[in-house]
Amino acid sequence: MKCPVCKTFELRPTMIEELLPAMGCEQCKGSLVGLLYYRHWAEHHKPSSDTSAPATVAELPADTTSALRCPKCERIMTKYRLTGTVANRLDVCSICDEAWLDGGEWQLLEQLQLSDKLPAVLSDTWQRKIRNESSERTRQEILRRDLGSEDAGKVETIRSWLKGHPAKSTILTYLYRN
Known part of the structure; x- marks a missing residue:
């Protein structure tokens, strides 16, 4: 399989976390994660006990803005927003049940305390909440600009x-x- 970002580099087996295998690109550091493997990892992974608000993300990893093709089936992957304040989006192939993480996005998920919440992030409810929050912020910015x-x-x-x-x-x- 070729990297969906670099398009020339072959994906190689790697581990994102203990018990979480993926296919990674040595060039862009992106990873293709099987959501079945992710669910197994999430069931056996002990989430961090830190329940405080996530730390401010100092440096955001690069995010692919164009549509990506699934390395397995070549269909266009769907983009899912993580939060309303972070521009990075996860690319998911609903046919193959695979997610593409750009280089550094796993660390971003951990910083945002979302690494063990991917099913929620990929849900319609989560995505609707982000859109509503974004719309509300835009309305507030317009109000401040006008008044x-x-x-x-x-x-x-x-x-x-x-x-x-x-x-x-x-x-x-x-x-x-x-």
Whole structure:
């Protein structure tokens, strides 16, 4: 199998973690991980006991922005976002049940405390949550750009107050009519 990024280098057997085999590219340091092997690893791996918020990611690994072809079946792999704040995406072949990790993405998953949560990351619920968070950030940026930081902060305060208010619809109706 050829590397989907370099296209010329052959993938060679490697280990990402103990009990987690993959096919790796010596050139770009990417890895093709069978999700069946990943599930076995996740079942036998003890997740870290650190439940604090993930550390800020200092340096992001390179991410392939173009569509990749699965090295096994040559079909286009689907890209899955990790978080709303990190641009890196996992490439997954739903036919072969394989994931392509660009060089350094496994370490990124560990830093984000997502290495043992891939099934959740690949779920529609996770991806929808990321899209919603991204949309909300965009709306907030537009509000700050249009009103300025001070007034945007006031609007956010009113929004928070209004969110749980029992007379929310009455207040909104009053505001719309005036």
